[in-house]
Amino acid sequence: MTEAVRASSTGGDAKKRAARTRTETRRAPSAYYWMVWPAVIAFAFFHTLPVVVGIFFSFTNYPGYGDWNFVGLSNYLNLFKDDRVLHAYGFSFLFAIVATILTNVISLAIALGLNAKIKARNFWRGVYFVPYVLAILVIGYVFQFFFSNSLPKILAGVPLFADNILTNETWAWTAIVGLAVWQACAFSIIIYLSGLQTIPAELYEAASIDGAKPARQFWSITFPLIGAFFTINIVLSLRGFLQVFEQIVALTNGGPGTATESVTLLIFRGGFSGGEFAYQSANAVIFFIVITIVSLLQFRVLQRREADF
Incomplete structure (x- = not known):
């Protein structure tokens, strides 16, 4: 009976360790985020944002300077x-x-x-x-x-x-x-x-x-x-x-x-x-x-x- 309890306890500990290992594996090191986020922010600022601004102005009559108005799909x-x-x-x-x-x-x-x-x-x-x-x-x-x-x-x-x-x-x-x-x-x-x-x-x-x-x-x-x-x-x-x-x-x-x-x-x-x-x-x-x-x-x-x- 004691051996069965000990085996059950050992099996439970093994499962906990395996679950903890999987969690740690899925969790990326904090250094990863410090390296990735600056690149993501720079990409969004210098690429994504200009693209969104360009799409926005494509629905206007903006000549590149001065005032502008929405013209819908005319362009x-x-x-x-x-x-x-x-x-x-x-x-x-x-x-x-x-x-x-x-x-x-x-x-x-x-x-x-x-x-x-x-x-x-x-x-x-x-x-x-x-x-x-x-x-x-x-x-x-x-x-x-x-x-x-x-x-x-x-x-x-x-x-x-x-x-x-x-x-x-x-x-x-x-x-x-x-x-x-x-x-x-x-x-x-x-x-x-x-x-x-x-x-x-x-x-x-x-x-x-x-x-x-x-x-x-x-x-x-x-x-x-x-x-x-x-x-x-x-x-x-x-x-x-x-x-x-x-x-x-x-x-x-x-x-x-x-x-x-x-x-x-x-x-x-x-x-x-x-x-x-x-x-x-x-x-x-x-x-x-x-x-x-x-x-x-x-x-x-x-x-x-x-x-x-």
């Missing part, structure tokens, strides 16, 4: 009637789609090459990552000089490049694509390399034994197994290219005329120097919704084809 309705706004959205999507395709095709090709057994592989990885750490405005002005001065001399016999392509209303956007892709490939290559290194070498050995050629190995093994990395690259690339700004400012500043004016450049120009603060705030809200929807659709579609091993 949002007028956006769909504004040819300049519609052109900016069309240009941004065309630019983003072309740049995203080129970036991922080129990056994946380079990553496959770097992942192979080549000499000084780590050195070349560093070389390809350099564009990502350079200031885009500085590089942009270097590219501007190249397109406006060097290229016309080098390709003087080619009609398209005989003159400054940046002043060509039809083809100026291709120069911006070239700069954007050149820089974006650096980050995408690193992502693809990370994905390629997760694929077991035994799969390729087994495929080789079965007689699979390199092209078949790529489509049947490599591409399916880096599906998650492909999804991340596509989503980040398209989202980033839709918000293109610095490259345009450095090369064309939206010209010739408004031929290369993106949504972000239009919001900046109209909101901060064009007396359209409220109107462009509404444009920014719409643009945020568009980017969110596009990103969610990409995840929904692309994640279906991801493979696991």
